[in-house]
Amino acid sequence: MQDTDKTNADSSNESTTETQAANDIIHRFIFDKTDIRGEIVTLQNSFSQAYEHQSFHKSLRPVFGEFLAGAALLSEVLKFEGTLTLQAKGEGPVNFIMAEATDKGDVRGIIRILDAHDRVRDFHNTDLQELLGNGIITITIDPVKGQRYQGIVPIDAPNLAQCLEHYFAQSEQLPTDISLFANEEYCGGLFLQCLPAQEITSAEERAEKWETAQHLAATVSADELFGLNNTDLLYRLFHEMECRVFEPKHISFNCSCTRERSKNAIQSIGKAEAQSLLQERNVIQIDCQFCGQQYSFGESDLADIFPDESETLH
Numbered sequence: 547m548q549d550t551d552k553t554n555a556d557s558s559n560e561s562t563t564e565t566q567a568a569n570d571i572i573h574r575f576i577f578d579k580t581d582i583r584g585e586i587v588t589l590q591n592s593f594s595q596a597y598e599h600q601s602f603h604k605s606l607r608p609v610f611g612e613f614l615a616g617a618a619l620l621s622e623v624l625k626f627e628g629t630l631t632l633q634a635k636g637e638g639p640v641n642f643i644m645a646e647a648t649d650k651g652d653v654r655g656i657i658r659i660l661d662a663h664d665r666v667r668d669f670h671n672t673d674l675q676e677l678l679g680n681g682i683i684t685i686t687i688d689p690v691k692g693q694r695y696q697g698i699v700p701i702d703a704p705n706l707a708q709c710l711e712h713y714f715a716q717s718e719q720l721p722t723d724i725s726l727f728a729n730e731e732y733c734g735g736l737f738l739q740c741l742p743a744q745e746i747t748s749a750e751e752r753a754e755k756w757e758t759a760q761h762l763a764a765t766v767s768a769d770e771l772f773g774l775n776n777t778d779l780l781y782r783l784f785h786e787m788e789c790r791v792f793e794p795k796h797i798s799f800n801c802s803c804t805r806e807r808s809k810n811a812i813q814s815i816g817k818a819e820a821q822s823l824l825q826e827r828n829v830i831q832i833d834c835q836f837c838g839q840q841y842s843f844g845e846s847d848l849a850d851i852f853p854d855e856s857e858t859l860h
């Protein structure tokens with residue numbers, strides 16, 4: 547990770563960036579001589595590609611967007627090789643929302659709605675507690691190397707940002723400020739965190755810097771986040787705090803589904819169940835819920851999936 551000169555943010559040309567903001571990008575930043583770090587992300591193409599394959603009314607896009615942006619921010623905070631998943635489960639009309647982000651900048655997500663009528667209706671109230679009811683949010687970290695980690699936080703606030711702030715307050719005990727914004731076209735967010743004392747040891751001075759950073763972050767609007775380049779917005783918000791911005795990372799919609807994984811899914815339901823499915827429809831079709839890719843398996847595939855018992859398939 548390379549440092550970019552902080553003059554990078556100063557040299558913005560607002561007349562062009564106002565109309566042509568670059569999206570699908572995440573930036574990490576720090577405030578010099580403080581222990582505060584941050585991140586900023588805006589998604590547009592990756593967001594639309596992610597919801598394209600989901601069947602829900604466009605009134606739910608902002609909620610879905612908040613999960614995507616939240617996953618992208620958290621995967622970057624944790625700086626590990628692997629996948630971070632945010633998963634909300636409840637018993638409301640929307641019973642499942644999931645968003646994943648990898649260290650490579652790939653994002654994808656799912657919303658599951660049980661009642662067909664609810665899939666096409668306009669949700670005027672997109673309060674998370676209304677949509678999901680009494681539910682929980684699980685944060686899962688699946689590193690390529692090492693142990694899987696899971697943290698759980700109740701859905702005890704009307705939006706994802708507040709639930710995640712509660713999570714950080716309880717589990718990490720690091721002051722954390724998360725703002726998530728989304729509409730039908732864009733989603734994004736701003737993340738600030740105060741790390742354990744290194745640069746500043748005076749508790750009073752730490753609190754003062756944190757308060758200033760939080761106060762400045764609170765002035766951000768959705769229009770600014772979606773209309774300005776990240777670096778321009780960071781300069782506009784934090785120019786009084788010596789904000790050092792790191793090299794950006796591109797975010798794109800990418801699905802990790804494969805034919806091989808679908809085979810594993812068939813294997814997990816067992817031979818008898820797979821056989822009866824095959825008899826019903828002559829083919830077993832598995833549709834990826836993230837990207838809509840269809841994988842079809844016939845009799846010879848089943849013989850391949852259950853090799854030991856292949857002779858009984860005929």
Ligand SMILES: [Zn+2]
Binds near residue numbers: 834835836837839
């Ligand atoms: Zn897929």
